[in-house]
Amino acid sequence: MLDVGCGPGRLVAELAARGRAVLGIDVSAAAVDHTVRMGGQALRRSVFEPLPGEGRWDTVLLMDGNIGIGGDPRALLDRVAGLLRPGGLLIAETAPVDIDERAHVRVVGRMDTRGTGDPFPWARLGTPALLRYARGWTRAGQWTADGRRFAALRTRSSRTASSSAEPPKRTAVISSQRAGNTSAGRPVPDR
Incomplete structure (x- = not known):
């Protein structure tokens, strides 16, 4: 299982504790470090960069x-479809209302000294909007739990001829050594 934007790693750590093979990725070094301290595996990486598996x-x-x-x-x-095996599952949390908006946002932490x-760039989507973008995906379910909304989508069960002819991607190596700069000294906010 791959947790994209794992943040402080609460899901990665919980799934690992349950014996699941799971990797978290996040662009924040502080988030990755926190995930590892909690017992999970994580890489400091954007989802749009080469990833293992x-x-x-x-x-x-x-x-x-x-x-x-x-x-x-x-x-x-499209990127997530390329990460999943044929027939793989995407589970996405969506906004609680039918919204489809784009914005430039900032992360502000409680102890962020720079303010x-x-x-x-960020998007905010409700489930109906996500389903409109999910051409080529199969709906696998949608539900609400504790006031949070989720949608599950499956990739096609086989790759198209054009995608199977693509060259293999570079593989990334998980390393326990990371740069010491943790998000310019900013803490990772609780998520």
């Missing part, structure tokens, strides 16, 4: 509204 993951998680990563839901869905982070 591309095309072989059974499940990808986009929790906490991470369907908004990059501000382009169609591009993110704000650098702006980055």
Whole structure:
């Protein structure tokens, strides 16, 4: 299982404790370090960079509204489809209302001494909007739990001829050595 935008790693650590093979990725070094301290495996990496196991993951998680990563839901869905094995499952948490918006946002932590982070593109989608972008995916379910909304989508059960002819992607190596700069000294906010 691959948790994209794993943040402080609560899901990665919980799934690992239950014996599941799981990897978290996040662009924040502090988030990755926290995930590892909690007992999970994580890489400091963008979902749009080369990742281990591309095309072989059974499940990808986009929790906490991470369907908004990059501000382009169609591009993110295409990328996730390339990470999953044929017939693989995407589980995404969506906004509680039918919304489809784009913005540049900033992450502000409670102890952030600079006040704000650098702006980055983000999207906010409700389940109906996600399903509109999910052309080529099969609906696998949708539900609400504790006031949070989720949608599950499956990739096609086989790759198209054009995608199977693509050259293999570079593989990334999981390393326990990371750069000491943890998000410019900013703490990772609780998620």
